[in-house]
Amino acid sequence: QKEVEQNSGPLSVPEGAIASLNCTYSDRGSQSFFWYRQYSGKSPELIMSIYSNGDKEDGRFTAQLNKASQYVSLLIRDSQPSDSATYLCAVRLSGGYNKLIFGAGTRLAVHP
Amino acid sequence: ETGVTQSPTHLIKTRGQQVTLRCSSQSGHNTVSWYQQALGQGPQFIFQYYREEENGRGNFPPRFSGLQFPNYSSELNVNALELDDSALYLCASSFPGTRNNEQFFGPGTRLTVL
Numbered sequence: 001q002k003e004v005e006q007n008s009g010p011l012s013v014p015e016g017a018i019a020s021l022n023c024t025y026s027d028r029g030s031q032s033f034f035w036y037r038q039y040s041g042k043s044p045e046l047i048m049s050i051y052s053n054g055d056k057e058d059g060r061f062t063a064q065l066n067k068a069s070q071y072v073s074l075l076i077r078d079s080q081p082s083d084s085a086t087y088l089c090a091v092r093l094s095g096g097y098n099k100l101i102f103g104a105g106t107r108l109a110v111h112p
Numbered sequence: 113e114t115g116v117t118q119s120p121t122h123l124i125k126t127r128g129q130q131v132t133l134r135c136s137s138q139s140g141h142n143t144v145s146w147y148q149q150a151l152g153q154g155p156q157f158i159f160q161y162y163r164e165e166e167n168g169r170g171n172f173p174p175r176f177s178g179l180q181f182p183n184y185s186s187e188l189n190v191n192a193l194e195l196d197d198s199a200l201y202l203c204a205s206s207f208p209g210t211r212n213n214e215q216f217f218g219p220g221t222r223l224t225v226l
Contacts, residue, residue: 004154032212043202043220044155045114049212088154097168098143098206098213102154 006103019076029094036088079110116218133188137205144186149200
């Protein structure tokens with residue numbers, strides 16, 4: 001079982017719709033969770049971080065965390081073609097240093 | 113822009129050669145982590161440096177080594193290059209005092225091994 005799992009996609013949504021990206025993780029003691037956006041040929045860019053159960057909103061982005069289900073998601077409201085990218089879920093494991101474990105990413109395509 | 117810089121941007125080497133990649137962290141960040149990202153995969157943790165010492169290491173062989181300098185900049189050295197070392201190498205800086213200890217990535221170095 002992979003430590004962090006994401007659906008590889010592509011997830012295709014029309015412009016203006018809500019895109020829902022999901023991630024599950026295996027380490028129940030994981031403390032912090034991150035969503036990065038990565039455009040083709042570029043490096044990952046931090047969008048959101050979350051460490052408490054529930055929702056965290058930042059502009060058009062909402063991160064949702066459910067530690068009991070070991071599940072974290074990212075909602076993108078009013079999706080725009082410029083949101084088309086690969087979204088990486090990352091988890092900081094319990095204990096030790098600041099090592100992030102990444103999923104393989106979900107490719108999002110927003111079509112006009 | 114994250115304030116994290118990396119050099120060079122691209123590099124082409126042949127099998128068996130050695131390579132050094134460089135990273136300057138964001139101002140005020142004293143921790144640097146290095147990741148390898150193969151095509152179509154998420155970044156894989158190589159190691160982390162905090163206050164000039166290796167603070168943790170992923171599942172990479174000893175031919176991957178690093179340094180951190182007093183100004184918190186860092187180097188990643190890879191000896192005896194193999195074809196599978198072709199990847200995007202990312203460094204990320206962070207400051208342990210923040211609640212989520214967020215990591216911010218530089219633009220990366222694309223290494224091609226022929």
